Amino acid sequence: MVKWGLVLAAVLMPLTAHAQTPAPSDAVVYIIAPRDGQRVKSPFTVQFGLRGMGVTRAGETTANMGHHHLLVDVDEPINPREPLPTNRKHLHFGAGQTETQLDLPPGKHTLQLVLGDAEHRPFNPILASTKTSVTVIDPNAPKPVRKKKRQRVRQPRG
Numbered sequence: 001m002v003k004w005g006l007v008l009a010a011v012l013m014p015l016t017a018h019a020q021t022p023a024p025s026d027a028v029v030y031i032i033a034p035r036d037g038q039r040v041k042s043p044f045t046v047q048f049g050l051r052g053m054g055v056t057r058a059g060e061t062t063a064n065m066g067h068h069h070l071l072v073d074v075d076e077p078i079n080p081r082e083p084l085p086t087n088r089k090h091l092h093f094g095a096g097q098t099e100t101q102l103d104l105p106p107g108k109h110t111l112q113l114v115l116g117d118a119e120h121r122p123f124n125p126i127l128a129s130t131k132t133s134v135t136v137i138d139p140n141a142p143k144p145v146r147k148k149k150r151q152r153v154r155q156p157r158g
């Protein structure tokens with residue numbers, strides 16, 4: 001019985017939201033590479049950019065510091081009151097990394113960076129990059145055939 005109470009408490013814990021961690025209003029998080037609209041081959045490098053704040057490890061509560069999260073093909077809006085989920089679409093860089101290698105299947109993908117506090121929650125205001133769209137090229141797709149220039153046949157004038 002006591003055990004169940006503890007489990008319930010653990011489940012409800014994230015709902016009892018504490019105040020969001022403040023971020024400087026001029027802080028900016030952005031994706032350095034790849035560029036929006038770029039065509040890439042997997043695996044490719046994603047470089048994380050941050051201005052006005054510092055990068056640290058998860059769990060580190062120093063003011064004006066946080067760690068990066070890369071959202072891959074996430075359409076849902078970011079919930080400012082909850083920690084960012086951990087799954088294959090929400091990647092945490094809790095060791096303070098500022099870049100990663102991504103291996104995505106061919107096709108269109110979107111990438112977005114979100115800075116999180118010590119407990120993986122978005123800052124207030126939310127520090128999220130604009131979404132970068134990339135197209136991963138299929139390595140097995142046949143190469144586009146170059147059209148041969150038509151040879152001009154000179155018509156003899158006369």
Ligand SMILES: [Cu+2]
Nearest residue numbers: 058092116120
């Ligand atoms: Cu995190």
